[in-house]
Amino acid sequence: RAKEMGKNNYVMYDSNMEHRFFEKLTFEQQLRQAIRQNEFELYYQPQYSLCTQEIIGLEALIRWNHPKFGLIMPNDIIPLAEELGIATLLGDFVLQKACEQLSHWKECGLQPVKVAINLSPQDFLSHTIVEKVQHSLNQSKIEPKFLELEITESMAMDVSNAISIMKELNQIGVQIAIDDFGKGFSSLNYLKNFPIQRLKIDRSFVNDILANQNDAKIINAIIHLAHTLNLEVIAEGVETKEQAEFLSSLKCDEAQGYFYGKPMPLSDIEKLLFKWE
Ligand code: C2E
Ligand code: MG
Ligand code: MG
Ligand code: MG
Secondary structure, eight states: OHHHHHHHTTTTOOSHHHHHHHHHHHHHHHHHHHHHTTOEEEEEEEEEETTTOOEEEEEEEEEEEETTTEEEOGGGTHHHHHHTTOHHHHHHHHHHHHHHHHHHHHHTTOOOOEEEEEOOHHHHHSTTHHHHHHHHHHHHTOOGGGEEEEEEHHHHHHSTTHHHHHHHHHHHTOEEEEEEETTSOOOHHHHTTOOOSEEEEOHHHHHTTTTOHHHHHHHHHHHHHHHHTTOEEEESOOOSHHHHHHHHHTTOOEEOSTTTOOOBOHHHHHHHHHOOO
16 A cells, blocks of 8 residues: 555656656655654564463564554565665664663563564665664663564575674674575575574465475474574464464474464553553
8 A cells, every 4th residue: 555655646757767766755755754753553473482382572563553544564565665775764663662662661670571673674784783773772771682683584695794794783682583484595505604593484384384294394394404503493374273283293492473462562462461451
Protein backbone atom coordinates (compact mmCIF):
# COMPACT_ATOMS: atom_id res chain seq x y z
CA ARG A 1 0.00 0.00 0.00
CA ALA A 2 2.80 2.38 0.79
CA LYS A 3 4.19 1.54 -2.60
CA GLU A 4 0.97 2.57 -4.32
CA MET A 5 0.74 5.76 -2.29
CA GLY A 6 4.20 6.81 -3.36
CA LYS A 7 3.60 6.02 -7.00
CA ASN A 8 0.08 7.22 -7.60
CA ASN A 9 0.84 10.73 -6.53
CA TYR A 10 3.08 11.35 -9.51
CA VAL A 11 1.88 9.12 -12.31
CA MET A 12 1.68 12.12 -14.64
CA TYR A 13 5.44 12.36 -14.87
CA ASP A 14 6.67 10.22 -17.70
CA SER A 15 10.34 10.90 -17.41
CA ASN A 16 11.70 8.05 -15.37
CA MET A 17 14.25 10.04 -13.46
CA GLU A 18 11.80 12.74 -12.65
CA HIS A 19 9.31 10.12 -11.59
CA ARG A 20 11.79 8.50 -9.28
CA PHE A 21 12.81 11.83 -7.86
CA PHE A 22 9.26 12.72 -6.88
CA GLU A 23 8.48 9.21 -5.73
CA LYS A 24 11.43 9.40 -3.40
CA LEU A 25 10.56 12.89 -2.27
CA THR A 26 6.96 12.07 -1.39
CA PHE A 27 7.68 8.74 0.26
CA GLU A 28 10.57 10.23 2.19
CA GLN A 29 8.36 13.10 3.33
CA GLN A 30 5.66 10.65 4.34
CA LEU A 31 8.13 8.56 6.31
CA ARG A 32 9.64 11.54 8.07
CA GLN A 33 6.24 12.90 8.94
CA ALA A 34 5.04 9.50 10.15
CA ILE A 35 8.10 9.20 12.40
CA ARG A 36 7.47 12.68 13.82
CA GLN A 37 3.82 11.90 14.40
CA ASN A 38 4.59 8.63 16.15
CA GLU A 39 2.83 6.47 13.60
CA PHE A 40 5.53 3.79 13.71
CA GLU A 41 5.32 1.18 16.40
CA LEU A 42 7.39 -1.82 17.38
CA TYR A 43 5.60 -5.12 17.79
CA TYR A 44 7.40 -7.83 19.74
CA GLN A 45 7.43 -11.56 19.09
CA PRO A 46 8.65 -13.85 21.87
CA GLN A 47 11.43 -16.39 21.37
CA TYR A 48 11.40 -19.53 23.51
CA SER A 49 14.02 -21.94 24.73
CA LEU A 50 13.11 -25.43 23.53
CA CYS A 51 14.87 -26.76 26.59
CA THR A 52 13.25 -24.74 29.40
CA GLN A 53 10.17 -23.46 27.52
CA GLU A 54 10.97 -19.99 28.84
CA ILE A 55 11.14 -16.73 26.93
CA ILE A 56 14.77 -16.01 26.07
CA GLY A 57 14.27 -12.94 23.92
CA LEU A 58 12.05 -10.84 21.72
CA GLU A 59 12.22 -9.83 18.09
CA ALA A 60 11.11 -6.27 17.39
CA LEU A 61 9.12 -5.92 14.15
CA ILE A 62 8.08 -2.58 12.78
CA ARG A 63 4.46 -1.61 12.03
CA TRP A 64 3.06 1.60 10.58
CA ASN A 65 -0.26 2.74 12.00
CA HIS A 66 -1.30 4.80 9.04
CA PRO A 67 -4.13 7.28 9.75
CA LYS A 68 -5.77 6.50 6.39
CA PHE A 69 -4.63 3.01 5.47
CA GLY A 70 -4.56 1.34 8.88
CA LEU A 71 -1.83 -1.11 9.88
CA ILE A 72 0.90 -1.33 7.23
CA MET A 73 3.26 -4.32 7.39
CA PRO A 74 7.04 -4.15 6.98
CA ASN A 75 7.05 -5.85 3.59
CA ASP A 76 5.08 -2.90 2.24
CA ILE A 77 7.50 -0.38 3.72
CA ILE A 78 11.03 -1.72 4.02
CA PRO A 79 11.67 -2.87 0.43
CA LEU A 80 10.50 0.49 -0.96
CA ALA A 81 12.53 2.40 1.60
CA GLU A 82 15.55 0.29 0.63
CA GLU A 83 14.97 0.82 -3.06
CA LEU A 84 14.79 4.58 -2.52
CA GLY A 85 17.88 4.56 -0.34
CA ILE A 86 16.16 5.86 2.78
CA ALA A 87 15.97 2.70 4.89
CA THR A 88 18.19 4.21 7.58
CA LEU A 89 15.37 6.58 8.51
CA LEU A 90 13.52 3.52 9.80
CA GLY A 91 16.60 1.70 11.03
CA ASP A 92 17.56 4.64 13.22
CA PHE A 93 14.04 4.79 14.63
CA VAL A 94 13.94 1.07 15.42
CA LEU A 95 17.36 1.06 17.08
CA GLN A 96 16.49 4.03 19.25
CA LYS A 97 13.03 2.77 20.13
CA ALA A 98 14.23 -0.72 21.09
CA CYS A 99 16.97 0.72 23.31
CA GLU A 100 14.52 3.13 24.95
CA GLN A 101 12.20 0.23 25.70
CA LEU A 102 14.99 -1.85 27.24
CA SER A 103 16.02 1.15 29.28
CA HIS A 104 12.48 1.72 30.48
CA TRP A 105 12.11 -1.91 31.60
CA LYS A 106 15.45 -1.63 33.37
CA GLU A 107 14.33 1.51 35.20
CA CYS A 108 11.22 -0.37 36.32
CA GLY A 109 13.50 -2.99 37.85
CA LEU A 110 12.26 -5.76 35.59
CA GLN A 111 14.16 -8.91 34.68
CA PRO A 112 16.24 -8.03 31.61
CA VAL A 113 15.27 -9.58 28.30
CA LYS A 114 17.12 -9.59 25.02
CA VAL A 115 15.64 -7.65 22.10
CA ALA A 116 16.60 -8.36 18.49
CA ILE A 117 16.16 -5.77 15.76
CA ASN A 118 16.34 -6.24 12.00
CA LEU A 119 18.86 -4.23 10.02
CA SER A 120 18.50 -3.27 6.37
CA PRO A 121 21.59 -3.52 4.18
CA GLN A 122 21.75 0.28 4.25
CA ASP A 123 21.68 0.30 8.06
CA PHE A 124 24.35 -2.35 8.35
CA LEU A 125 26.69 -1.12 5.66
CA SER A 126 26.48 2.57 6.49
CA HIS A 127 29.82 3.68 7.90
CA THR A 128 28.05 5.07 10.98
CA ILE A 129 26.34 1.89 12.19
CA VAL A 130 28.91 1.18 14.90
CA GLU A 131 28.69 4.76 16.19
CA LYS A 132 24.91 4.68 16.08
CA VAL A 133 24.70 1.47 18.08
CA GLN A 134 27.24 2.75 20.59
CA HIS A 135 25.37 6.03 20.88
CA SER A 136 22.03 4.32 21.50
CA LEU A 137 23.59 2.08 24.14
CA ASN A 138 25.17 5.08 25.87
CA GLN A 139 21.92 7.01 25.83
CA SER A 140 19.84 4.17 27.18
CA LYS A 141 22.51 2.79 29.54
CA ILE A 142 21.58 -0.77 28.78
CA GLU A 143 23.97 -3.69 28.73
CA PRO A 144 25.01 -4.39 25.13
CA LYS A 145 24.39 -8.12 25.45
CA PHE A 146 20.66 -7.41 25.60
CA LEU A 147 20.68 -6.02 22.09
CA GLU A 148 20.85 -8.36 19.11
CA LEU A 149 21.22 -7.27 15.50
CA GLU A 150 19.71 -9.46 12.79
CA ILE A 151 21.37 -9.35 9.39
CA THR A 152 20.94 -11.64 6.40
CA GLU A 153 23.52 -13.85 4.78
CA SER A 154 23.69 -11.68 1.71
CA MET A 155 24.40 -8.62 3.84
CA ALA A 156 27.19 -10.44 5.61
CA MET A 157 28.69 -11.62 2.34
CA ASP A 158 28.11 -8.42 0.44
CA VAL A 159 31.22 -6.44 0.99
CA SER A 160 34.69 -6.99 2.21
CA ASN A 161 34.23 -4.78 5.23
CA ALA A 162 31.10 -6.60 6.46
CA ILE A 163 33.25 -8.83 8.65
CA SER A 164 35.09 -5.88 10.14
CA ILE A 165 31.77 -4.16 10.90
CA MET A 166 30.58 -7.35 12.61
CA LYS A 167 33.81 -7.52 14.58
CA GLU A 168 33.43 -3.94 15.76
CA LEU A 169 29.85 -4.57 16.78
CA ASN A 170 30.98 -7.68 18.63
CA GLN A 171 33.60 -5.65 20.45
CA ILE A 172 30.90 -3.29 21.64
CA GLY A 173 29.23 -6.38 23.05
CA VAL A 174 26.03 -6.62 21.03
CA GLN A 175 24.94 -9.98 19.61
CA ILE A 176 24.67 -10.71 15.91
CA ALA A 177 22.27 -13.21 14.35
CA ILE A 178 21.98 -14.34 10.75
CA ASP A 179 18.30 -14.07 9.77
CA ASP A 180 16.48 -16.27 7.25
CA PHE A 181 19.40 -18.70 7.21
CA GLY A 182 19.32 -21.14 4.31
CA LYS A 183 17.16 -18.96 2.12
CA GLY A 184 19.93 -17.17 0.35
CA PHE A 185 22.94 -18.83 -1.13
CA SER A 186 24.74 -19.79 2.01
CA SER A 187 28.40 -20.11 1.63
CA LEU A 188 29.60 -22.24 4.49
CA ASN A 189 33.08 -20.98 3.88
CA TYR A 190 31.91 -17.48 4.71
CA LEU A 191 29.97 -18.64 7.71
CA LYS A 192 33.05 -19.91 9.52
CA ASN A 193 34.54 -16.41 9.35
CA PHE A 194 31.52 -14.54 10.62
CA PRO A 195 31.87 -13.29 14.19
CA ILE A 196 28.25 -14.11 15.03
CA GLN A 197 26.38 -15.78 17.86
CA ARG A 198 23.25 -17.16 16.32
CA LEU A 199 21.60 -18.64 13.26
CA LYS A 200 17.90 -18.21 12.57
CA ILE A 201 16.65 -21.03 10.35
CA ASP A 202 14.36 -19.64 7.67
CA ARG A 203 10.73 -20.55 8.15
CA SER A 204 10.47 -22.09 4.67
CA PHE A 205 12.40 -25.11 6.00
CA VAL A 206 10.36 -25.29 9.18
CA ASN A 207 7.04 -25.26 7.34
CA ASP A 208 7.29 -28.76 5.94
CA ILE A 209 9.62 -30.26 8.49
CA LEU A 210 7.19 -33.06 9.36
CA ALA A 211 6.07 -33.88 5.82
CA ASN A 212 9.25 -33.35 3.85
CA GLN A 213 12.19 -35.63 4.64
CA ASN A 214 14.62 -33.35 2.86
CA ASP A 215 13.63 -30.29 4.86
CA ALA A 216 14.02 -32.30 8.04
CA LYS A 217 17.48 -33.42 6.94
CA ILE A 218 18.50 -29.89 6.00
CA ILE A 219 17.38 -28.56 9.35
CA ASN A 220 19.20 -31.35 11.12
CA ALA A 221 22.34 -30.47 9.20
CA ILE A 222 21.99 -26.74 9.95
CA ILE A 223 21.60 -27.46 13.66
CA HIS A 224 24.73 -29.63 13.69
CA LEU A 225 26.64 -27.10 11.65
CA ALA A 226 25.63 -24.29 14.00
CA HIS A 227 26.64 -26.25 17.08
CA THR A 228 29.95 -27.25 15.52
CA LEU A 229 30.65 -23.54 15.02
CA ASN A 230 29.52 -22.80 18.60
CA LEU A 231 26.46 -20.91 17.42
CA GLU A 232 23.01 -20.99 18.90
CA VAL A 233 20.27 -21.95 16.53
CA ILE A 234 16.67 -20.75 16.52
CA ALA A 235 13.89 -21.96 14.22
CA GLU A 236 11.57 -19.33 12.74
CA GLY A 237 7.93 -19.83 11.83
CA VAL A 238 7.11 -22.62 14.27
CA GLU A 239 3.35 -22.94 14.02
CA THR A 240 2.50 -26.26 15.67
CA LYS A 241 3.32 -28.24 18.78
CA GLU A 242 4.50 -31.13 16.58
CA GLN A 243 7.01 -28.90 14.83
CA ALA A 244 8.29 -27.63 18.18
CA GLU A 245 8.68 -31.17 19.52
CA PHE A 246 10.44 -32.36 16.41
CA LEU A 247 12.85 -29.41 16.51
CA SER A 248 13.47 -30.12 20.15
CA SER A 249 14.31 -33.75 19.34
CA LEU A 250 16.85 -32.44 16.81
CA LYS A 251 18.45 -30.40 19.61
CA CYS A 252 17.46 -27.06 18.15
CA ASP A 253 18.04 -24.50 20.91
CA GLU A 254 15.16 -22.08 20.46
CA ALA A 255 11.97 -21.44 18.55
CA GLN A 256 9.88 -18.51 17.44
CA GLY A 257 6.51 -18.57 15.69
CA TYR A 258 2.76 -18.40 15.89
CA PHE A 259 2.63 -21.55 18.04
CA TYR A 260 4.36 -19.59 20.81
CA GLY A 261 2.99 -16.16 20.03
CA LYS A 262 2.44 -13.73 17.20
CA PRO A 263 4.21 -10.39 17.08
CA MET A 264 2.24 -8.23 19.51
CA PRO A 265 2.01 -4.65 20.69
CA LEU A 266 3.99 -3.50 23.72
CA SER A 267 1.13 -3.82 26.22
CA ASP A 268 0.56 -7.47 25.28
CA ILE A 269 4.21 -8.45 25.42
CA GLU A 270 4.46 -6.80 28.84
CA LYS A 271 1.56 -8.92 30.08
CA LEU A 272 3.31 -12.01 28.79
CA LEU A 273 6.77 -11.09 30.11
CA PHE A 274 5.94 -9.62 33.47
CA LYS A 275 2.51 -11.16 34.07
CA TRP A 276 1.12 -7.64 34.06
CA GLU A 277 -2.62 -7.23 33.95
P1 C2E B 1 11.87 -11.56 9.63
O1 C2E B 1 12.90 -10.74 10.30
O2 C2E B 1 12.29 -12.90 9.16
O3 C2E B 1 10.68 -11.66 10.68
C1 C2E B 1 9.82 -12.74 10.82
C2 C2E B 1 8.54 -12.54 10.06
O4 C2E B 1 7.81 -13.75 10.08
C3 C2E B 1 7.62 -11.49 10.71
O5 C2E B 1 6.84 -10.86 9.68
C4 C2E B 1 6.72 -12.36 11.57
O6 C2E B 1 5.45 -11.79 11.83
C5 C2E B 1 6.56 -13.57 10.69
N1 C2E B 1 6.27 -14.77 11.48
C6 C2E B 1 6.64 -15.02 12.75
N2 C2E B 1 6.21 -16.23 13.14
C7 C2E B 1 5.54 -16.76 12.09
C8 C2E B 1 4.86 -18.02 11.88
O7 C2E B 1 4.77 -18.87 12.74
N3 C2E B 1 4.30 -18.20 10.64
C9 C2E B 1 4.38 -17.27 9.66
N4 C2E B 1 3.79 -17.54 8.49
N5 C2E B 1 5.02 -16.08 9.83
C10 C2E B 1 5.60 -15.85 11.03
P2 C2E B 1 6.71 -9.28 9.56
O8 C2E B 1 6.61 -8.64 10.92
O9 C2E B 1 5.64 -9.01 8.57
O10 C2E B 1 8.11 -8.85 8.96
C11 C2E B 1 8.51 -9.29 7.70
C12 C2E B 1 9.96 -8.98 7.44
O11 C2E B 1 10.13 -7.55 7.35
C13 C2E B 1 10.91 -9.43 8.54
O12 C2E B 1 11.23 -10.78 8.37
C14 C2E B 1 12.07 -8.50 8.32
O13 C2E B 1 12.91 -8.99 7.30
C15 C2E B 1 11.40 -7.23 7.85
N6 C2E B 1 11.30 -6.31 8.99
C16 C2E B 1 10.37 -6.27 9.97
N7 C2E B 1 10.61 -5.25 10.83
C17 C2E B 1 11.73 -4.64 10.38
C18 C2E B 1 12.51 -3.52 10.83
O14 C2E B 1 12.23 -2.89 11.87
N8 C2E B 1 13.60 -3.18 10.07
C19 C2E B 1 13.95 -3.88 8.94
N9 C2E B 1 15.04 -3.49 8.26
N10 C2E B 1 13.25 -4.93 8.51
C20 C2E B 1 12.15 -5.31 9.20
MG1 MG C 1 14.23 -11.00 11.68
MG1 MG D 1 13.54 -14.27 9.39
MG1 MG E 1 13.94 -11.18 6.94
